[in-house]
Amino acid sequence: MLDLLAQTGLNAVYAASYISLIAVGLVLIFGVMGVINFAHGELYMAGAYSVVLFYSDFELPFMIAVAAGLLFVGCLGLLMERTLFRPLKDNPLGGLVASIGFLMIMQALASMGFGVRMEHIPPVTQHVIEFSERVRLPMARLFVIIAAVVLLSALWIFLKKTRFGWALRAAAQDPEAAALQGISINQTARIAMFIGAGLAGIAGALTAPLVSVNPHMGHSVIVTAFIVIIVGGVGSLEGAVIASVVYAIVHTFVTTFFDGVIADITGLSLMLLVLIVKPTGLFGSADRA
């Protein structure tokens, strides 16, 4: 029993790691741009396909493929900012519709380029850390956990200590006041989109060898990310991280002890409950939207 708990706990830590990478990106984009990026799951998918392309097809080193994924998806974010979200700044439903359109295009491109079948990616490492007979942590999962901790810490330092980070937070809180202070809204939007998309991309790239990579893999991820950002409080980065951990623990344990569908229902019910009781989220304050 203790083994099972420990193993489930490790699974939860792994899940929390990649979920928080995705959710933090989504929150960052929402905070600065004021739009919900429905195509965020497809950015994650694009990161995974970068690894398919560069690592399994071109046989480049895995880390280079991951870096390429980060860059490529970050640039996709810049493209979305320039072509979709900036022109639709004053149209609340517009950003939503445009991001859904983008989602469909991405899925279609992935199907056309790689086929709808699941991709097989050769494992990066077979190494497994064995804590005991039944408590094991594959190295590949440990990579994801370490990467999430490093990246989120770096982001935290960037946001709290640098001028860019200060501008980003100011723009997220009050775009008009920030503009009056001489902060370029377009510049901060670009940075936020690049980072937000890049985080989704890197999450996709890192988990690519561990999950089934297919053109529709973004769907389950976006639902999870929505739950997390609502529970954490829309616009709160710290809340998103905490909620990712909470969600991952709840979901992993319910999956282990009941089944996956019940776990999904629990997650959604958790979100609905938060929306009913405290719509600003458990860790958020009332601001945008």
Place this chain on the structure above:
Amino acid sequence: MRNFLIFLAGAAALLALPHGLSFSQQEILVFLTINILLVSSYRLLTLTGEWSLGHVVIMGVGAYASALLSKKLGVYVPVSILLGGIISALLAVVLSFPLFRMKGFYFLIGSFAAGEIIRLLWKRFRDPFGGAKGIKGIDPMPDFSIGIYDFDFFEPVSYYYLSVVVVAACLWILWRIERSPVGLTFHAVHWQDKLAEASGVNLRAYRTLAFSIASGFAGISGGLLAHYIGTINPNSFDVEVMVFVLTWAIVGGTSTFYGPILGCIVLTVLNEIVLRELGFEQMRPLIYGAIMILSILFMPKGLESVVQKIFSRRAKP
């Protein structure tokens, strides 16, 4: 007299429409007719200013209810479709208690969560919902004859005629509601809820009313669908279908009654017929997505605004 002639011409056009189409195009025509009811019912909800992401699941509630009632309890199919609509409307009343504590973006996400939970419940409970495989062998509409025409509901043309009659009746009711003081109150709730409230309008009651009427008609459209295709499962009503409804409404525009219908027809014809005929089978989602983006960028007020422009230009010589 003139109105009557227009009505006759319209009826004749609808009657003649399926002839000369291929079998698969006739099937699409049936789906199109049902979807027109779905998107028009969705517009009634948007009249009060709320956008839901659970509307298609509500349609599914009607479909499941009607399928189960006819299959398990032997309810006569037209009655079960009607009951399916009523059950959808009642479920909406229940859902309104948690959901209308939210507004705007939060309602959007909340309705999505509620819808997904319902869908997962269908998936989880094999009895009576059939689990992920859903319900198969749903009773078809019983055939009947009206003397000059024999309805054989395995034929899309017959089912199309039936759907046109049902959908037209539903649209007529929706139209009457919108043009009534109730519809005016919906508009009032949307544009200035505080002023409406100060005028004695019970906001919660009117939001719930719009939600449940919209859901009732969505349920009827679900019943029509279920008894035509004969098999439904949780994925028949997933968020991808919802995205289509959303785009029909937004590309068509929601400030007029005909806007969403126009959006539904234009996009369906484009997606199902033009792109298929041109051999873009694999690229259809890509082109569809591009159309969505382009229309929201360059036609933010929808197709209806283009129609209005043409007509106002014609009015002024």
Place this chain on the structure above:
Amino acid sequence: MTQFLEVDNLTMRFGGLTAVDGLSFKVNHGEIHGLIGPNGAGKTTTFNMISGFYKPTEGQVRLRGEDISGLKMHEVARRGVVRTFQHSTLFGELSVLDNALVGTHMLFRPNIFAAIMGWDKEDRKGAEARALEALEFFGLLHLKDDLAGDLSHGHQRALGMAVAYASHPDVMLLDEPFTGMNPEETRQMMGLMRKLRDDGITILLVEHDMQAIMGLCDTITCMSFGKFLAEGGPEEIRHHPAVIEAYLGGARHVA
């Protein structure tokens, strides 16, 4: 005899801030009653509590002896207390006539089944007649087909009052009705308010324009820093030392 409209020990706290503190006053039936005070005195907060927009932290608002505090805005409205809004809050996308028709909501409650079947012709006629009557009263009849959003500022204010008037209220709560009006419009509006009073409608108004309020009100309640300061007729208030002190820091006479 029970008072017509009575505010009793009304208190509103927002977090640590007490916006209105134990305010009590009475409004007599058939009067124009003014509520004045310097900026930040809590006038609008009081107004919002009476109309049901806010729920008071403590205290009561009583209408003919019935406690109406804490009721929702539409429930207050259904008891005959109808408010207007400070800014030109209208259904800008609807026609002027439709705006007034929304105002008739309580008189001719829409019924969805009757509406579908067409059994509500009488009601629709009645509602339209009442809406037109309200528009005529405020001199807006010639604009009935225009969009409310396209009206001039003065007309928008008048339409706001017409919407409230269309519901046949007992009490009209007017939130700064003269804001942004030129002297001519103000004069006309004052005339209309007297006409409303002569129709038997009690008016409670919150206002900055001292000239208007002095010439119009039967009774004036003055508040300062959330508390009751003074009450009386216009002359009394004009010369009340506490009012002068509060309002203008004693520098010059009121108005």
